[in-house]
Amino acid sequence: MESKYHRLSIISQIISKFPVNSQEVLLSKLNDEGIFCTQATLSRDLKLLKIAKAFDNAGGFVYSLPDKLDVNHTPDEYQELAELISVEFSGNIAVFKTKTGFASAVALIIDSLNIFEILGTVAGDDTIFVVQREGSTRSDLINNLVFKLPAIKNKIKTF
Numbered sequence: 001m002e003s004k005y006h007r008l009s010i011i012s013q014i015i016s017k018f019p020v021n022s023q024e025v026l027l028s029k030l031n032d033e034g035i036f037c038t039q040a041t042l043s044r045d046l047k048l049l050k051i052a053k054a055f056d057n058a059g060g061f062v063y064s065l066p067d068k069l070d071v072n073h074t075p076d077e078y079q080e081l082a083e084l085i086s087v088e089f090s091g092n093i094a095v096f097k098t099k100t101g102f103a104s105a106v107a108l109i110i111d112s113l114n115i116f117e118i119l120g121t122v123a124g125d126d127t128i129f130v131v132q133r134e135g136s137t138r139s140d141l142i143n144n145l146v147f148k149l150p151a152i153k154n155k156i157k158t159f
Helices: 004-017 023-032 039-048 079-083 103-112 138-148 150-155
Strands: 052-055 061-064 084-090 093-098 118-123 127-132
Touching: 004 023, 004 039, 004 138, 023 039, 079 084, 079 103, 084 150, 093 103, 103 118, 103 127, 138 150
Parallel strands: none
Antiparallel strands: 052 061, 084 093, 093 127, 118 127
């Protein structure tokens, strides 16, 4: 039996990668991943993840993740990410080290990604504490971070 947090993570990944226009399609894709749940559970999961339908390029509707990123930038275009030195883990806390003065900017980018496994961030001058949501796995957090910010993969020391 998969955990709720794993299921939520997979739902987010599917919606990020594929145009999904109905719960039936999403349930089918979840089944393909070996995750089985009811339509009622899926409906609650979509609400929890704040997923809504949005217009697609073909004039229809598809499910969309909430996105607080500046629409003029993709995550990899943020110059502040170049100032990230390393990411290490201790328990349920990821410690991001940046060059002096860049922690707040990098934390803002991390917060804007709406990664379910991240409960919150606290930034200092050159250090960010990222608190992992209880019940989620470190590997799900890392996978979602790398999926949304591929440039940080080589900065993670505990993979």
